[in-house]
Amino acid sequence: MIKIQTNMRLKLPIICFILEIILIILFGVLVQYDDETDAREWHNKLNHGNKSHSEHNGHAESEIHSEYENDFYYRYPSFQDVHVMIFIGFGFLMTFLQRYGFSSVGFNFLIAAFSLQWATLMQGFFHGMHGGKIHIGVESMINADFCTGAVLISFGAVLGKTSPVQLLVMAIFEVTLFAVNEFILLSILGAKDAGGSMTIHTFGAYFGLTVTRVLYRPNLDKSKHKNCSVYHSDLFAMIGTIYLWMFWPSFNSAVTAHGDDQHRTAMNTYYSLAACTLATYGMSAVTAHDGKLDMVHIQNAALAGGVAAGTAGEMMLTPVGSMIVGFLAGIISVLGYKYLSPILEEKLKVQDTCGVHNLHGMPGVLGAIVGAVTAAVATTDVYGKGMEDVFPDVAKGDITASYQGVRQAISLAVTLGMALVGGLIVGFLLKLPIYGAPPDTICFEDNIYWEVSSTQPDNPLFYPSVVSETFYC
Amino acid sequence: MIKIQTNMRLKLPIICFILEIILIILFGVLVQYDDETDAREWHNKLNHGNKSHSEHNGHAESEIHSEYENDFYYRYPSFQDVHVMIFIGFGFLMTFLQRYGFSSVGFNFLIAAFSLQWATLMQGFFHGMHGGKIHIGVESMINADFCTGAVLISFGAVLGKTSPVQLLVMAIFEVTLFAVNEFILLSILGAKDAGGSMTIHTFGAYFGLTVTRVLYRPNLDKSKHKNCSVYHSDLFAMIGTIYLWMFWPSFNSAVTAHGDDQHRTAMNTYYSLAACTLATYGMSAVTAHDGKLDMVHIQNAALAGGVAAGTAGEMMLTPVGSMIVGFLAGIISVLGYKYLSPILEEKLKVQDTCGVHNLHGMPGVLGAIVGAVTAAVATTDVYGKGMEDVFPDVAKGDITASYQGVRQAISLAVTLGMALVGGLIVGFLLKLPIYGAPPDTICFEDNIYWEVSSTQPDNPLFYPSVVSETFYC
Amino acid sequence: MIKIQTNMRLKLPIICFILEIILIILFGVLVQYDDETDAREWHNKLNHGNKSHSEHNGHAESEIHSEYENDFYYRYPSFQDVHVMIFIGFGFLMTFLQRYGFSSVGFNFLIAAFSLQWATLMQGFFHGMHGGKIHIGVESMINADFCTGAVLISFGAVLGKTSPVQLLVMAIFEVTLFAVNEFILLSILGAKDAGGSMTIHTFGAYFGLTVTRVLYRPNLDKSKHKNCSVYHSDLFAMIGTIYLWMFWPSFNSAVTAHGDDQHRTAMNTYYSLAACTLATYGMSAVTAHDGKLDMVHIQNAALAGGVAAGTAGEMMLTPVGSMIVGFLAGIISVLGYKYLSPILEEKLKVQDTCGVHNLHGMPGVLGAIVGAVTAAVATTDVYGKGMEDVFPDVAKGDITASYQGVRQAISLAVTLGMALVGGLIVGFLLKLPIYGAPPDTICFEDNIYWEVSSTQPDNPLFYPSVVSETFYC
Structure with missing residues (x-):
């Protein structure tokens, strides 16, 4: 019976081919090289x-x-760093699960490859049309990767409990909603959010958390012994963590204005992450009864400083301001993993596999708030003629800096609303029993969707959890 | 007896030191900094x-x-991406073999380090001489890495069945032939092949396939239980895959003309790869009787879109054209792994360890054909003054676009001929029993050439294949 | 009793929080954006x-x-490559130890995140002050990463025998001494050392070796069965090796003058490393009684060519000169691992876990000597107006080239003196029994400082050393 439910022989090829053919047709009709390509x-x-x-x-x-x-020469190195974060960073970060490495890196690969094409169209539709055509170049490639990042954050929340078909369907809707929300924030409300504390992290996290809430599995504890890491899987995950950490300065600065803006954003993020890392190690030790560090915290909370610098990073946050933001982000992220996640799961029935609420949700909200405050206190004295790049409407005198702060705050509220409502609708759509989702007993298990020798699960040597359910769980 | 045959104590040091000393002497006599270094x-x-x-x-x-x-600032970031593909990409892609990880990444390292030096001389000799001296800079470094790529593709065909000495000898001749073929194509025939669909992929694949055909081992099934992957080795291989996938846009655009050409080539490759990935997942599921994805397809076929965009990538292929090419490449690559490789092995006696025919051979030929067609339909209306960069002879009015297409087609034929004849000769040379090649019973086995504790193969814990020959085979 | 000694619940949080708060205060008072940020x-x-x-x-x-x-556009790509070397390169290179992967990559992460902040202040204090403020931008970020590199080299010497608190204390002092030594060399003595053969490698290695000598553990053989690698840990380490190898050209060229200087330095390092790799493979095979390659040599000695090109890389060393330097560096490094390290441990009681003497110490001294000689023979005929960038004082006519060579030689002596005296003092400081260092019986063991399921050490499946003490040891 399980075989029938989860067999992908028709479902996956059908959705892959239909989606790609639709993409090809739409690209043929709508997409053109821009002036630089x-x-x-x-x-x-x-x-x-x-x-x-x-x-x-x-x-x-x-x-x-x-x-x-x-522009190739001034954006492409940033693009490549972002690209590494999306495919290696997110992909390997999620390999921490002992029996879900193929799916983590493999489904990450699949939905990212789809999302970046779909995002090119959706984002182009909302803010890249020139005479009825979508013009593309390196900047649209970065934006497409950014949008993909939001989908991968949501993937982290539902990791191990969804089929690849379900994930592709989620990506279709999430990319669309992302583009709408981004358009509202950046084009209608005039908010600034270069590194995506709001558009990417807050949106992706709360969208994914709502989806996983709707998909709540009361009997997920039947797969509990697989929902944990082993020694080597944690090392693979550290590859993801370190790449995300190293390239986050490129992420936050990839689409800011050229010159001082990109330079400053990268540096602010660099110091925010460094401060966050010290906070994470300190908090991880102090919250453990025996003072031992927890790999989950190191792998995730140390990155919260990058998330939290996503909005204000391009502003005159100052190095010390960045460090304070990163420090706070690391603290709340570890506290979230330690104390809030269990409550969310028990009380609110939110089964958040990777803890995206702690890595992207709360730090994203923090980043949005920091961005609003930093915008509100901007002065010409500090920004000089650079005000034009960071807050063009303030520079033109159309609005005050305080009002820019209000815009930022409204943008956070809009993002939260879009994520929750969107996640709710998409969650119910994904609840339909047609996508081949795994049964409760074999979640977090590559064997369902990947060729893994059928003798392997019986062999204790390479499927450790069978012999020891307590490893890291 | 085996010890005597495969002992590298004298053979490997002798060839390493002699080669390096020859390189040093030739560099001393022939090589100079170029105008930019x-x-x-x-x-x-x-x-x-x-x-x-x-x-x-x-x-x-x-x-x-x-x-x-x-030029450092406009080529070096591309160079570094190419460098990562050569050393991490190729190196780790081949670690999928359970007992051959040291050799995969280690011999890849050795022959790449040799080849890039030798390629500097050979390529310089054919198209970098200035007053009797070879002038070198970042562009020659990229070209040397490219030539190394072809050697590593051939390495993939003979992986597990050759000694490091054999591989170095193969590299000496292959690099030389590569430089000759490249000179004929680019300088004599006036073909375009910036990403090397012909010069790198087609040449490397068919050269390697011919070598492995000549080195045919009728009793290789004695090592069959080692010629397969285990869970962790497949994850290591995914590191190689993802790096190749991410940086392929830099590979194809690394030596094109500056400006729109580099920009366009990178973007075409990006969309070709994304479309190829969806095709790969769809085909992998549909060709499996139980609908489960096969890691071999994901690790390899998803890259075929980069290979196939290697010639036409710099042309006005359009984004939708790139996606169609990538889509087709993914389909034929998976079909090749599934249906053609077994036939090649049984009927034609081609033992292609990594399936380079499916990843580099067929997609390379596809790329060459796409390039010929795209060149043949080029018009001034589409290229404007950019025609000078892409097809200088057409821009000058010396030849028509159709004739450029003919040039491209002839170049493919020349490349295939060079690869087959060269591979045949070098194959017979490598058949001499003097290189310390492994016996049929212990192919795909690090233990022959690397210090691995002698107790380990008896210990089932870390050499899984001993206890379970069925894993992934 | 062990629990009490090594429990980090208070020690680690206290030092992390105090250090980060001090950093935040000092950044608030002293640090400003530079003109470009x-x-x-x-x-x-x-x-x-x-x-x-x-x-x-x-x-x-x-x-x-x-x-x-x-300057962001001309330094940031180099910065990112350096950043990868510091966090992935050093971090994963040290994961070769079978039971110490979490600590290798995790403590590397912690002390690097601290050191780069502290180095910003220390280096800024010595050579970045403008009107009482430290001005920072991408170049100071590279320099901070460089200084961090020296700390991580010392970490390699004491790996497995120190607590994270001890490592942070070591970093505080080492960063400070590094900045003093760097100031003396570059600003007072007028030496050139763009890639840090002296300031980074020689200093970091001899500082670390002196510290590990002072911390000598006569009973360390009690943990001997853990001080070795297993199959997969060696593959993880190769990730570190290859990244260091690939990006070393960026490292050596990251802070040279723009233009030909950066271009030339990267290329010299590229050829030095390639030649070094062939020497390493040859030497590794010839020094093994059965001709088998040793992973320790490949992982480490192949990198010595980058270290040895650290000073002369920016000079007109010529490609062939670079190759000779790399070739020699590879030879002495393998010889060091094979013959010198055992003597150092037995006779001089220097327990050098990673063999930093062979990878950074001797090649660093070689690089310093090569730099002194190359400087001494510099002529205007060879450098033309480029002399201003490489040897400004020689270009101005203030000193002769020979005298520049003398400056370089004195700088090496100063560096060795600073490293030995500094290491001695800091070593005794670290000997105080207050940092929670591991007892002799459980060195090289993640379990002390990390959450690893307590059942695991009893389970032979995932803690191999328990069942087989001979693996790779």
């Missing part, structure tokens, strides 16, 4: 630029004098 | 550039106005 | 630059014409 358009700009050389000006982006001014 | 030459260019500032022109590369115009 | 200052430079466009000059850094001239 199109051979003709770029060379038109380049020739025009050379003629008007006497009007040379560092700001006017429409005047190009050299192949070296192509 | 030489202190005097670069500063001469820089000073000259500053004087002629009024003639500022984005295209003329000989006029330099700033240290920032050094 | 501060919104107002950068835009002031930018506007000024645009006005004086007619005086365009590639060298004058104070005139800025475009956001693209921000």
Whole structure:
């Protein structure tokens, strides 16, 4: 019976092929190279630029004098770092489960490859249309990866309890809602959120938490002995953690304005993460009865400083401000893992496999609040002419800095609302018994969806949990 | 007797030291810094550039106005991504074998370190000579890594059945033939192949397949129980896969013209790979009787989209064109693993350990064909003045676009011919019983060439295949 | 009793929180954005630059014409590569120990996150003060990571025998001494050491070796069965090795002058490492009685070429010179592991867990000597106007090239003296029985400081050393 329920032989190929064919058709109809990737358009700009050389000006982006001014050279290194975070960072972070390594890195790969294509269309539809066409280049690639990040955060909440078909369906809707929310925040409300404390982390976390709440499995404890790590799986997970940690400065600065903005954002994030790491180690030891460090905290809470610097990172947060934010993020994240997660699971029935509430949810909200406050206290004295890049409406005199702070705060509320309502609807959609989700007894188990020798689960040597249910659980 | 045959105590040091000493002598005689790495030459260019500032022109590369115009800043990030693909990507991709992890990553390391030095000389000899000297800089470093890539593809075909000495001998000849073939294609025939669908993938794959055919071992089934993966080895292999996947856009764009060309190539490859991944997951599930995904497909076929975009990536392939190419590449690659590889092994006696025919061979040929077609339909209307960068001879009016397509097709034929003839000769050379190749009974086994505690193979705990020959085989 | 000694419940949180709070206070008082990260200052430079466009000059850094001239774009990719070396490279290189993977990567993470903050202050204090404030940007971030590298080298010497509290205390002092030594070398003596053969490798190695000598444990053989690797731990370590190897060109070139200097340094290091790798494989096979390769050599000695090119890499060392240096470094490093390390341990009582003397100590001294010789033979004929960047005092005519060589030699002596005296003092400080160091019987054991299921050590399946003490030992 289980075989029939979870067999992917038709379901997965059908959804993969239909989605990809739809994507291909829509790309064919709607998507074009932008001015910097199109051979003709770029060379038109380049020739025009050379003629008007006497009007040379560092700001006017429409005047190009050299192949070296192509935005590729100023965004692509950041893009590659973000790309590593999405595919290696998120993928390996989730391999901590002893019997779910293939699915963690493999489904991460699948839904990310789908989401980045779908996000190109959805984000392009909302803010990349030029004469009925979506124009794409390296910046849209970064934004597509960002949107994918939100989906992967939600994946962390439902990890081990969902089929790949379910995950693809979730991605379809989540990417769409992400694009709507992003459009509301950045284009309608005029909020700033370069590193996505709100658009990516808060949205992805609360969307995923709502979905996992709706998909609540009262008998999940039947798979409890598989919902834990072993020695080597924790080392694989550390590959994910460290890559996320190292490249977070690139993540937060990838789409800010060029110049001081990118430079400052990367540096703020660097110090926020460093401070967060010390807080995490301290909190992990102090909350353990025997003073021993918990790998779950190190793998996750040490990253909260990057999340919390996602909104204010591009602002004049100052290095010390960044460190304080990171320090607080690390503390609340460990406390969340230690004390809040068990309550959420028991009282609110939120089964949050990776603890995304502690790594993305609370630190994301903290980041949004810090962003609102930092925006509200911005002055021309501090920003000088750089105000144009960070808060253009304030620089133009259209609004006050305090009002920018209000915009940021409203944006947080909108994001939370979108995530909760969206997660609720999508959760019920995913509850339909048609996606081949695993039964309660064999969650957190690669064997369901992957070719793993059928003799293996009986062999205690390589499926440790069979012989020892207590490892790390 | 086995000890005597495979003992590397003299053979390996002798070949390593002789090769390195020859390299050092040839570098001493032939190799010089180029204009961008030489202190005097670069500063001469820089000073000259500053004087002629009024003639500022984005295209003329000989006029330099700033240290920032050094090509280091526009090629080195791409180089580093390529470097990661060569050493981490290829190295870890091959660690899927349960008892061959040290050799996979270790021999990959050795032959890559040799090949990149030898390739500097061979490629320099054919197209980098200036007044009797080979001039080197970041672009030659990328090209050397590219040539190394072809050797590593061939390594994948013979993996587990060859000694390190054999591999170094293979590398000596393959690098040389690679440089000859590359010279014929790019300089004589005037073909375009920035990402190396032909020069790297088709050449490396068919060269390696011919070598492994010549080295055919009729009794290889004696080592069959070792020629398979275990749970953790598949996770290590996924590190290789994901790095190759992520950085393939940098690979294909690393040596194209600057500006729109690099930008476009990276983006085309990005979408080709994403589409290929969905095709791979769909095909893997549909071809399995129980609908379970096969790690071999995910690890390999998902990369075929990068291979297939290697020639046309820099052309105006369009995003949708890239996606169609990637989609097809994923499908044929999985079909190859599932249905063609067993036939090749049984009927044609080609023992292709990593399935390079499916990952590099067929997708490489597909990429070459796509390149020929895309070139043949190029128009000035689409490329504008960018035609100069992509098809200089067409832009100059020397040839028509259709003729460029013919050039590309001839180049594919030349590459296949070079690979087959070269592989045949080198294969027979490698058949000599002097290199310490492993006997049929202990192929795919680190123990032959690496210090692994002699008690370990008897201990079932860490050498799983002894207790269970069925794991993943 | 052991529980009481090593319990970190109070010690670790107290030191983490106190250190981070002190850092926050000092950052608040002393640290500011530099001209390239501060919104107002950068835009002031930018506007000024645009006005004086007619005086365009590639060298004058104070005139800025475009956001693209921000140093972020010319240093940040190098920074990220260095960052990967520090956190992934060093972290995973040390995971070779079978039962110490959590601590290797985890304590590496902790002390690196602390050290980079503390180094920002110490290095800023010695050479980054502007009007009483420390100005920071991407270059100071690279320098902070560099200083952290020295601490991690010392960590390699004491690995497995120290508590995290001890390591943090060591870092406090070592970072301080590093900054003093660096100031003496670069600012007072006028030495060049862009890749840190002296400041990072020689200093870090001999400091760490002196500390481990003072902390000599006569009964360490009680933990001997844990001080070795297993199959998978060696593969994890290879992740560290390969990343260090690949990104070493970025490391050595990260803070050199822009243009030819960075370009040349990266290329010299690339060839030095390649030659070193062939030497390592040859030496590893020839020194083994059965000709089998030793993973310890491959993991470590293959990197010695990067260390040895740390000082001369930015000079006109020539490609062939780089290869000779790398070749020698590989040979002495393997010889050190094979013959010198056992003597150091037995005769001099230096228990060097990772063999940092062979990877960083001797190659660092070699690199310093090569740097002194290369400097001494520098001529204007070879360097042209590039002399200003490499040897400014020689270019100005203040000193001769030979005298620059003398400066370099003196710098090596100063570094050795600082490392030995500093290591001695800090070693005795760390000997105090207050830090919770592990007893001799349970060194090299994660279980002391990390949550690892208490049933695990009794289970032979996942703690291999219990059943087989001979694995790789």
